[in-house]
Amino acid sequence: MKLINKTISLTEIIKMSKNQYGNLVKVVVDIDKKVMVIDGELHADEEALLIQEGSRQSSLWGINLYPDKYGSTDFIEFDSMINLRPSQNNLSRGVDDTNTQEQIRQIVNTLVIK
Amino acid sequence: MTTRWFKLSLMEQMANIGSEVYRAIKWQKKDLTDSKKSFYRALELFNFTLSDPKNRQRLKEVSRAKELFSSWYLGNSPYRQSAEEWERYFFQFNLACRLHT
Numbered sequence: 001m002k003l004i005n006k007t008i009s010l011t012e013i014i015k016m017s018k019n020q021y022g023n024l025v026k027v028v029v030d031i032d033k034k035v036m037v038i039d040g041e042l043h044a045d046e047e048a049l050l051i052q053e054g055s056r057q058s059s060l061w062g063i064n065l066y067p068d069k070y071g072s073t074d075f076i077e078f079d080s081m082i083n084l085r086p087s088q089n090n091l092s093r094g095v096d097d098t099n100t101q102e103q104i105r106q107i108v109n110t111l112v113i114k
Numbered sequence: 115m116t117t118r119w120f121k122l123s124l125m126e127q128m129a130n131i132g133s134e135v136y137r138a139i140k141w142q143k144k145d146l147t148d149s150k151k152s153f154y155r156a157l158e159l160f161n162f163t164l165s166d167p168k169n170r171q172r173l174k175e176v177s178r179a180k181e182l183f184s185s186w187y188l189g190n191s192p193y194r195q196s197a198e199e200w201e202r203y204f205f206q207f208n209l210a211c212r213l214h215t
Contacts, residue, residue: 022151041118042130064137066148074144079136081129084212093136093208 001040014067032059043080132204
């Protein structure tokens, strides 16, 4: 599990994906601090790490990255158990608010470099 | 992974299995290779859940869910099930875990 606050290469993500799930890595993004944790076994572990580092749970969103789909809309999958938050009116495992989706995309596109 | 897995409640375990089920279903239409990877991961997580000592008294639902989902996914289920029903079933576990967040 790694906290990314500068950049991470796609090559490193590909390596992580092969060691874990084979085709994806789990990521939790903090849309306020514009950082992310990558390569946890569960989104819940990544969420816990960010909260320990001072993140607010309401700013955290779970996604999956498919490194072999880099450059396509399928690279980022908005899906995680931790996203289901009735208190924030997010009633699915996805990210229901399109503005939040866009914020996540921008953060990922800034942090992940080819 | 099993050490970490056994620390989760049964509800959290089923919700996490649901994530893989959802991915297996989603990728069935777009990328069968990715779909199968998620399907195999779901089976692995089902097996971890079944081997968790704390679940010993609650195995029936987990093992039935595993069998029925596997046979549905592989296309040889004698029962009428749908992707929506599977997603709805596992979603309840997710909701139960996150109700207080």
